[in-house]
Amino acid sequence: MMKVTEKNIANRETDFLIVGQGLAGTMLAFELHRRGKNFVVVDSPSGEKVSRVAAGIINPVVFRRLTKSWLVDDLFPVLKDTYHELEKLLSCHLLHTLKINKILGKEEGSFWRTKTVENKLEAYIHTEPNTYFSKNGIVAPYGVGKVFNAFRADLPMLIDRFREFLIQEDRFIGKEVDTKDVITENEKVQWKNIAAQKIIFCQGFRASDNPFFQPVKFKHTKGQVLDLNIPDLEITNMVNKGMFVLPLGENRFRAGATYRWEFQDTNPDDEATAELTGKMEKIVKVPYSITGKRAGIRPTTHDRRPVVGLHPDTPEIGIFNGLGSKGAMLAPFFAREFARLLCGESDTIHPEVNLLRYYGKK
Structure with a gap:
């Protein structure tokens, strides 16, 4: 099918508009797909995603x-x-x-x-x-x-394959979303040529700049991993001691990860590399070579819990974010719980992740 563009979605109506196709957006879209709902996912084609860095x-x-x-x-x-x-x-x-x-x-x-x-x-x-x-x-x-x-x-494969699926289904738009273009009226939301019942923001660490959710206390962390070649390391299971060393086959390993609460960008840095190699030397006693360095920003909240729900004053707008370092484990459960709420199958969200905790409401 044809890729969705602004030209071919003129005056399109949908149930849900999902902003962001990292792990959170992918899982939520999948849960809506399973329920037969109409939705569109919009995401920047070049957007940085920690899901592509995470070992999963x-x-x-x-x-x-x-x-x-x-x-x-x-x-x-x-x-x-x-x-x-x-x-x-x-x-x-x-x-x-x-x-x-x-x-x-x-x-x-x-x-x-x-x-x-x-x-x-x-x-x-x-x-x-x-x-x-x-x-x-x-x-x-x-x-x-x-x-x-x-x-x-395998989160990178998940993101890539699901994007292909969305394109085939005519449900993907490769665009940045400026919140200034989001208009709510008559219990609906409008973004450019799309009218939706609800818009759900799954923006990762960029949610900090979203004016609709300023009360949310984000505390993002930067993480870095190393890709390694270790010909003489005879392990088939992951080892852990202050870090992980994960075998990927054919002498390839991944090692990580660092946690930094203060950072300037999303690029790998020498300080994080030194931290990881220092820990490696206490675990691995055979020669290795670094074949790659990758870093990303984990979307994390002040209490290390995800943030899920609809805005208390503007319920046409929702958020699914803050999955942090355990996103591969948390995302399926809370995407399903949020989808049940969005589709009228439930009227509750787990209190520890509920967006309303930031608005003094329950």
């Missing part, structure tokens, strides 16, 4: 305290269903099973055993650490704790 790691455990990730028992069934449905739609493999070896310190073995039972983690990790772990090139003198129920989502 879905880890059910917070290693620092050895607790479950927030809402993981609810998130996992939805994310498995969603990624598998997307795989069918897009004819590609998106969700890869992942095992994680957490390199333990001298006193961490007993902590691992105790917390696994205390925090009911048996569905995700092995109770007993592997004290005999030995892989050429990896330093783990006190063994590893093993996470057996984790995943890696």
Whole structure:
């Protein structure tokens, strides 16, 4: 089908106009597609997306305290269903099973055993650490704790394939959206030649500049990863100790990630590279070469929770943002919850992510 342009969408009407086709916009569009809704996605063809940088790691455990990730028992069934449905739609493999070896310190073995039972983690990790772990090139003198129920989502492939799908369906516009062009009247919203019931902003870190959501307390973080070639590193599972080293096959690895709350741009920088290579030297003891450096800005809020919902004074305008470093795990669940609200299947949003928390309302 023909790509949607301003010329061929004159006076077009739709149920929903989604601004942004990163992870949030893609997942929300997919949920609306599953419900047979009419929608259009508009996004800059050259827009920077942290989804293209993120490794897409879905880890059910917070290693620092050895607790479950927030809402993981609810998130996992939805994310498995969603990624598998997307795989069918897009004819590609998106969700890869992942095992994680957490390199333990001298006193961490007993902590691992105790917390696994205390925090009911048996569905995700092995109770007993592997004290005999030995892989050429990896330093783990006190063994590893093993996470057996984790995943890696191929987010760049998801974004690219879903964009192709949108273009084929005549539902994509490659344009920047200036909020000055967004007009609300008669319980509808107008942007250029498109009239919609609602416009949903999924702009990533650019949401900070959106005048419709100024009360939202964004606190974005910059992250950097390295692409590596390590011929002598004999691991097939991810290792983690203050950073991750993820095998991608054929001697290729990805390592990361940094977290910076103060930054000037989205470019990789030497300071972040030095931080990662310094941590690498404590884990990997074989030669490696850096084949690439990538950085992006994670859309994050002050309380590290997503922000989802409709504007309390102008419900024709909504937002789906703030997925942060766990976006691959959070996006499917909250996209489905938001779609249920938008389609009249539900009248609630989880209170910890609800946009109304920034407006003093519940």
